[in-house]
Amino acid sequence: MQKRLLVLAAGILQVPVIKKAKDMGIFVIAADGNQNAEGLKYADKAIVVNITSEEEVLKVAREERIDGVIHPCSEVAMNVMGRLNDELGLSGITREQAIRATNKHLMREAFEKGGAPSPKSVLTKGVEDAWKQFQKLDGDGILKPSRNSGSRGIAKVIKSGRDEGNTNKENFCRLYDVALNESRDKSVLLEQFIEGPEFSIEIIVWNGKVNVLTVTDKKTTGAPHFVELGHNQPSCFSAEEVETLKAAAVAGVKALGVNNCACHAEAKLMDGKAYLMEIGARLGGDFISTELTHLSTGIDMVAAAIDVALGSEPDLSIKEEPKGVCIRYFCPRPGKLVNISNTEILNDAHVYLWEIYHKAGDEIPEVTSSLSRSGHVIVTEESPQKAIALAEKIINEVKFETV
Missing domain, CATH: 3.40.50.20 (Rossmann fold)
Known part of the structure; x- marks a missing residue:
């Protein structure tokens, strides 16, 4: 049937x-x-x-x-x-597990209880409490909605005396309000800022076994919003660093207690240690799970996620030749879009998929979340390094004219 x-x-x-x-x-x-x-x-x-x-x-x-x-x-x-x-x-996660996997405060509590590595974090009681907690923080911090995704509402807050500048109370309160307005449950976390490269780890959990498929390197805008500008697979980092990230992700999934689902873990590396930013009990966005993972590993992660949702054992065998793969996002200068030119470069045989989201006459926004990006291109090559180089070349050579 x-x-x-x-x-x-x-x-x-x-x-x-x-x-x-x-x-x-x-x-x-x-x-x-x-x-x-x-x-x-x-x-x-x-x-x-x-x-x-x-x-x-x-x-x-x-x-x-x-x-x-x-x-x-x-x-x-x-x-x-x-x-x-x-x-x-x-088959799949329970409602209780779903709530824990989408509320960053509950997730941090689960990580701490389960011994999974993650940044220090506090659920603030309001803007004045957040400001007081910030003063106590050892180093810079991150304000983030306790419930949201796509980098919405996230901002770095910098301690006074740092070379990059300083976050005074007025600016801190403004950033807090942004995070609060973006939070689905109207609460805000203040977290320890982890300095280092960002990654995601793509996972299928079946009958209690955590199957790590690959590690994704991320490129972001950096402070203050950390919007993701691209990803590549497999990771270009060392085998030791990749294994550190995988171990952290497995510990995090077990701490959350989720089962029979796909997972998309996000992490950073600092001083050789992995820190879990969050884990979604779902396929990752930005085409990471739906396109990049099968291209780089040969494993059909989407089919596997569908299988587990239907209560069937997933097929994690290699179905196609693994490649180096990279996605980059178009983020032109904000303003009114007048013209897009040199799109012929997208006809390269190594371009797997591309789309431009805007047309002449549209307003190009400042890039403050993943919703602000203007298009993407996915390329495949014999190595991730070559895929990155080609994707960056294409992003730079397609011209968006704004006024």
């Missing part, structure tokens, strides 16, 4: 999951609150519903007699997915 999979959210990042499930012979029900969501047209059945409403989605799930649910590359409806798993006896 044909399995029935509910995909919660049907935006551009969910399209590869919807297509893959259909290729696997699964009946796909895609649900999104936006009737124009790109992925709805690829599903066997499209349903427009508020995916953050547990009761509304539970009603849909029962009516559609689903065999599994997946919420890929997003966190807005993780608790909904957990509720469905609980109520309908489906």
Whole structure:
């Protein structure tokens, strides 16, 4: 009998999951609150519903007699997915685990209890409390929403006397308000700032076994917002550093207690030690899980995530020749977009996928979150170093004229 999979959210990042499930012979029900969501047209059945409403989605799930649910590359409806798993006896994380895996404060508590390495962190009681805690902090800090993703609302706060400048109380309060406004549960964390390169670790958990597929190197804007500008796989760092990151991620997944799901762990390295920034019990966004991982490892991570959501053992064997792969994002100078030129360079045989999100006449925003980027290009090469070089060349040579 044909399995029935509910995909919660049907935006551009969910399209590869919807297509893959259909290729696997699964009946796909895609649900999104936006009737124009790109992925709805690829599903066997499209349903427009508020995916953050547990009761509304539970009603849909029962009516559609689903065999599994997946919420890929997003966190807005993780608790909904957990509720469905609980109520309908489906494979995947529970509602309690979903809440822990989307609330950074609860996640930090779980990491500390489970002995997983992570930065010092405090849940602030308000802006005055946050300012007092900042004064006590040994070094610089990070303000971040306790619930959100995509670098939204995150800002570095710098201790006075540092060469980079200093965060006075007025500026601190402004940044705190930004984080508060971006927080889905209206609370803000102040954390120890970890100086070092950023990574993600892509994982499939099945029957309690944590399978690490690869480590991703990240390129970001740096302070104050740390927006991700690109990623490459496999990692260009040493084997020892990669193993340190993998061990931290495994410890973090076990500390969270999640099972039968994909995981996307984010970490930094400082002085040879890994620090977990967060772990999402889901496929990672930015095409990391849906495209980069199968290109660099030969393992179909999307199919594996679909399998575990349906209660089937995932196939983690190598299906295609591994390559070096890199994604870079277009982030032109803010202003009104007048013209885009030299796009012919995107016709390179090594370009796997590309898209430009804007057209002439659009307003290009300042890059303060992942939503502010203007396009992407994914390239493959025989090594990640060559893939990075080509992707950087393309990003620099496609011209965005703004005024």
